[in-house]
Amino acid sequence: MNTVTVEALRAWSCDGLKWLSKRPGQVISAVAVAVLVTARIRLASVRRERRKRWAKIGKDIVVLHGFPRGRYTPNASPFVMKLETYLRLAKITYVFDDTEPIGPKGQGPWITLNGEEIADSQLIIEALGRKFDKNFTSRLPKEQQAIALAMNLMMTEHITWGLRIWRYVIDKGEQLRKCSRYDLVSELAVYLWFPRIAKKRAWAQGIGRHSEKEVEEMLRQDFAALSDYLGDKPFLMGDNPCEVDCTLFGYTSQVLWNYNGSPYGKMVKEDYPNLEAHHTRMKTLLYPDWDELSSLAVKE
Ligand SMILES: N[C@@H](CCC(=O)N[C@@H](CS)C(=O)NCC(=O)O)C(=O)O
Known part of the structure; x- marks a missing residue:
């Protein structure tokens, strides 16, 4: 990467951080939604795995x-x-x-x-x-x-x-x-x-x-x-x-x-x-x- 590109990226991320720091409410909501969605996906996968295990427990058990x-x-x-x-x-x-x-x-x-x-x-x-x-x-x-x-x-x-x-x-x-x-x-x-x-x-x-x-x-x-x-x-x-x-x-x-x-x-x-x-x-x-x-x- 040349120096011009690195400088551009740095400026862009600084602007991004500034933009985010002015919107703490939106940042917190976005993080909360991401955590909830991840937790739900994880829970759904745990539940699927459990059901597979229970289905295989043995006939008529x-x-x-x-x-x-x-x-x-x-x-x-x-x-x-x-x-x-x-x-x-x-x-x-x-x-x-x-x-x-x-x-x-x-x-x-x-x-x-x-x-x-x-x-x-x-x-x-x-x-x-x-x-x-x-x-x-x-x-x-x-x-x-x-x-x-x-x-x-x-x-x-x-x-x-x-x-x-x-x-x-x-x-x-x-x-x-x-x-x-x-x-x-x-x-x-x-x-x-x-x-x-x-x-x-x-x-x-x-x-x-x-x-x-x-x-x-x-x-x-x-x-x-x-x-x-x-x-x-x-x-x-x-x-x-x-x-x-x-x-x-x-x-x-x-x-x-x-x-x-x-x-x-x-x-x-x-x-x-x-x-x-x-x-x-x-x-x-x-x-x-x-x-x-x-x-x-x-x-x-
Ligand atoms: N008619 C149901 C009643 C079961 C029941 O009331 N279970 C309670 C626990 S003892 C329960 O799950 N309560 C949670 C709820 O109703 O939200 C049965 O015979 O299984």
Whole structure:
């Protein structure tokens, strides 16, 4: 390069820098956009790679995508617990993955099976039941099937909301953070974002319009109904566990282990001891590795 060209380049870059220094806002925005675009491209490529890996995991092996393991329970989400318990009850081979807990419908859990993604614990259980011929409820008399359906919905569409109110609105995620092992970003989300979101959603659902005491009483009625129906039977529908027992176990796992300071753990233990006994029965039957799964998070 001759001297004239070098001088021209120098003058040009000085002009450029001067031009940029007069527009700090535009420079910051351009850098921010570039960082965001790069991050999105990188994330998309990481997600593609993960999916390739999950698709190759093995024929008919379920990849269960859930939230990170809990400190006291295998999972702090009742829906993940419900699904994992079903997989164990049905003896379906699965691997647990917590790298992407939120699935294609914007919630967790979800699964990958032979490269196909399925979301929603209930739809997953139904799909697996059909595929592996493991629909336990369908073998029951119609009357019991109807009761199982109603109890399942009472838990997933009613008890869930009451528990969310306690976990996020009353307790502001404090116990959830204690019983989970989240990374810093998730911890911040639980602390700053979840309580606000949960409050809005609970209001929209309707339960958020009631007082704390009213919600507690509603949940007491739900637990009482479950306890009355269970009675002296080992499982809700009789001598053998079925899908609705997995749902109940998902919820008792939360209230008995992850809701310290709430009225619900005490309620189940003291007023509905057959629900606690059901929890222990399911845990003994299906989670011989409960301690390893839960303490795994603590030891790591
Ligand atoms: N109907 C869904 C409910 C799952 C659900 O509510 N998951 C919660 C975690 S326990 C979730 O992902 N919440 C995030 C959100 O709704 O934005 C199922 O049965 O899987």
